[in-house]
Amino acid sequence: MTEIELNPTVKRFVLHWGEMGTRWGINRTVAQIHALLYLSERPLHAEEIAQALSVARSNVSGSLRELQGWGIVRVVHVLGDRRDHFESLTDVWEMFRIIVEERKRREVDPTVSMLRGCLQEPPAKESKYVHARLSEMTEFFETMLSFYEDARHVSPKALRQFVKMRAGMSLLIPKKGKAK
Amino acid sequence: MTEIELNPTVKRFVLHWGEMGTRWGINRTVAQIHALLYLSERPLHAEEIAQALSVARSNVSGSLRELQGWGIVRVVHVLGDRRDHFESLTDVWEMFRIIVEERKRREVDPTVSMLRGCLQEPPAKESKYVHARLSEMTEFFETMLSFYEDARHVSPKALRQFVKMRAGMSLLIPKKGKAK
DNA sequence: CAGTAATTTCAGTAAATACTGAAATGACAG
DNA sequence: CTGTCATTTCAGTATTTACTGAAATTACTG
Incomplete structure (x- = not known):
């Protein structure tokens, strides 16, 4: 009801993160909730989240479930409060790692x-060309x-160190002469 | 009208590619057309594509435009034929490179x-915590x-060589002793 | 410069996806 | 047990996104 006004910076981040989510196949609300939790110093309960983002309580419920499925949000409890509270991982590198791992598992x-299955087919059946491309x-x-x-x-x-090491790539290229 | 029956292997790949597209924020039809062109030995014109995938001609038109926008499909001409024909890049590494570059440009x-903008804000205004997370x-x-x-x-x-080099990573980690 | 083929645009429609709110379920506390 | 608060489920609805087909435009041909 009473809009809990978000800090403008938080709002900006939350909205942008939501948009980015949609572009990468993540539900907007799911991404927004993640953004909100990421910037929240203390764990939030579902009702707070619903109010902060102006979405239905039930929507928050499902979205939180999904975020937990990804493994980047977890439930914690606050003494003297029966409600579930939720917090995001704070380590960006770790979140990235987890997301990459999940997307590999689910999609790659x-x-x-599928590709191996396609190549199984008697190679006479489909054209040489198709087989070559699939290979x-x-x-x-x-x-x-x-x-x-x-x-x-x-x-x-x-x-991390490897990625952070500037010019890391160019040093690492195999053998003779400078890569050009 | 007359369904041009796709080779079952091609069909399988096209359908799967379409689904993958949707999971990564790419329109299903766009991804399907790309898959079809990728497996096609010769360039196809829009009408052929529309028939092969059973979608409207105009849908194909827009989708091809988008694929050209990405830079992974281009128009070619066939002597004695007024119609535009389309072909996909065949080099998978190059396609990957282009897609990464585009998504960086459009999204990253x-x-x-946005993040720099958020950090610009007088750091007093938003909480220390928010500022730390955004940093x-x-x-x-x-x-x-x-x-x-x-x-x-x-x-x-x-x-390519670098990525292909098995165990490449473990060799490359900085300094003393074996990693892990 | 007419006529035709190819392509694009776009308003309307269909389909997919996301969201809501009421009701059911679950989880304590007394 | 009983009542209360929290959470989840789910059927219905809204919104967004994708798609179609007719009409307009463009590009070419003779």
Whole structure:
């Protein structure tokens, strides 16, 4: 009812984050709730969130469930309060890692399965050309996956350092002469 | 009218690609057309595409425009035929590079602007906490951007080799002792 | 410069997606 | 147990997004 007015900076971030969500296939409200929790110093309960964003309580409920499914929001309890409270991870790198991992699991892995399935087909049946394109696509995904797999076995700390190391890439390119 | 029956493998790929598109914020039909062109040995004209996918001619028109906007489909002409024909890039790595570049431009860059804008605000106004979270988020994006910038200046060939190099990551982690 | 084929635009419609609010369920506290 | 508060479910509705087909425009041909 009574609009709990958000700090303008928070509002700006929340709205933008919501838009970004939609562009990457994430429900707007889900993204907004995540943004709100990310900027909230203390855990919030569903009712507060509903008021802050002017959405229905039930909508918040489902969205929180989804965020928990992603593993970037968790429920906590406040002494003397029966309600569930929610907080976001604060470590941006860790959130990024989790999101990448989830999207791999939900979207990339099934795509690779599909591609392998397509290549299974008697190669006479479909044209040579189709088979060639699908092979290239599969190889691309598999290369990316094994790169990712390697990266995953490096400690998060070391990985951060690697990414942060300016000019890191250019030093690392294989062998002779300067890459051009 | 007369359904041009797609090769089952092509159909499978096209349908899957369409679904993946939607999950990443790409219109289903747009993704399907891209998939179809990717697997097509010769350039197709809009009418063929409309029939193959059973969608309206005008829908194909807009979708092709969008794909051209992304830069992964281009128009070509066939001698003795007035119609525009369309073909997809065939190099998967190059397509990936272009898509990443575009999404950076359309989505990441504006987000970083927004974040910088938020940090501009008199830090007294918003809570210390909000400012701290926004700083971390900004730093994350900026680190990623400069990493990407480095990678962009490496030749595509070298970059491919780098990604393909198994165990590449673990070798590359800074300094003393083996990571992890 | 007429006539025709190709393409694009756009208003209307359909489909998908997101959201609401009432009702059902669950979880305590006394 | 009983009542209260919290949460979830779900059927109905609203909103957004995608799509169609007719009409307008553009591009070409003879």
